[in-house]
Amino acid sequence: MGEFYWKRHPDGPFATLIRIATTYLHPEADDLESLQRLAKRENDKEMHAFKAELREAIKDPDRLPDGELSKHVRYEDGSPEAFLRRLWRDLYGDEPVDMREHA
Amino acid sequence: MAAVDQGAGHGHIRHEGWVTEEANMRRAAYLEDPAQLDVAKQVHGIDGLQPNDKRHICADLATRITDPDAFATAFARGAEHPEVRAALSTPYDQDRRPDPIQVPIADLLGKDGHELCTGWQLEPVAGSMDAAIKNRHAWRTALAEERQPEVPEPTARPVPTFEGGAIIFVMGHNKARDGYEIVTMYPQPRDDDFPAS
Numbered sequence: 001m002g003e004f005y006w007k008r009h010p011d012g013p014f015a016t017l018i019r020i021a022t023t024y025l026h027p028e029a030d031d032l033e034s035l036q037r038l039a040k041r042e043n044d045k046e047m048h049a050f051k052a053e054l055r056e057a058i059k060d061p062d063r064l065p066d067g068e069l070s071k072h073v074r075y076e077d078g079s080p081e082a083f084l085r086r087l088w089r090d091l092y093g094d095e096p097v098d099m100r101e102h103a
Numbered sequence: 104m105a106a107v108d109q110g111a112g113h114g115h116i117r118h119e120g121w122v123t124e125e126a127n128m129r130r131a132a133y134l135e136d137p138a139q140l141d142v143a144k145q146v147h148g149i150d151g152l153q154p155n156d157k158r159h160i161c162a163d164l165a166t167r168i169t170d171p172d173a174f175a176t177a178f179a180r181g182a183e184h185p186e187v188r189a190a191l192s193t194p195y196d197q198d199r200r201p202d203p204i205q206v207p208i209a210d211l212l213g214k215d216g217h218e219l220c221t222g223w224q225l226e227p228v229a230g231s232m233d234a235a236i237k238n239r240h241a242w243r244t245a246l247a248e249e250r251q252p253e254v255p256e257p258t259a260r261p262v263p264t265f266e267g268g269a270i271i272f273v274m275g276h277n278k279a280r281d282g283y284e285i286v287t288m289y290p291q292p293r294d295d296d297f298p299a300s
Contacts, residue, residue: 001295004205023202027160028273028287037198070233071295074162078237 005068014064016046017053021087022072032090039091051092058084058097115178116152118289120169124221131165131223132259134158134243148243158247163232166222166262166290168212173219177211178288181272184210190274191283201274201283208268208290220265220290226258267293 005012006019024035038047057064061081075083088097117130122137129135136159139151150159168174181187190201208216228234238254245252268291275286 001291002293004203006202007205019202023200026203026273027162028271028289029200029203029275030160031200031275034198034200041198074236075233076160076236076240078233080233 001071014053016049020050025073118167119174122167127165128223128259131225132257147247163225170219180211187272195282204272205269217265222262223259262292265292
């Protein structure tokens, strides 16, 4: 894997998504519960950015940097698409992916 | 090591030399947790450190530092690394965790320190690690439910070298839930795309 993606590309596409997913969901961390609580914070800038990137990644997974999400998170879902959709459900329940947040 | 054991972490339980090569291989291939001391639960993939018979999970790699002195040295030196100290000093938030930190093995254990690291990697399936991890989960679940798996038995291959690799420090909440500590530490090879066996 080399250096973490967000270290190599701090302003790279989906850097926040990959960083937070790794920190909470890599098997050595395995802390979905904390991420679920964070996702409920309405005034958290970092989680707003995370949610926006998650939404965009679900809509267009081909834009994800090649293999980085898989290498960092090591999910069991079989594909980045399946992982991202499952993560959205785990964090935001039945909220539609297409629903835009108001600033 | 006694000081490390006072914390909430599991690095010394899963990533140190008391874990045998065989146990590490079986962790990567079969999700058998070396921290699970109940043999029956271990072969059923039950996590040895989580409550409620939670199933054990693992990345594609299961790695360790083979020597206890080296493990303790890496931990102590890593705990003083500026990036690790900065992470541990993060103002506490009960729902937040600092990001993991990578420190070159050579910085902690010297230029030959990589020789004290070993590991096993799940073999890809049809060239895909995503598929291999999913299959491993399906295979493990089938056995736990005492039915015949519908996927091939997973296999693991030894990591050829840790030269150029890093030690990963994962931060989490301390037992008192009022600060952060290193909850695990493990070696990672520089490259995780090995030649097909």
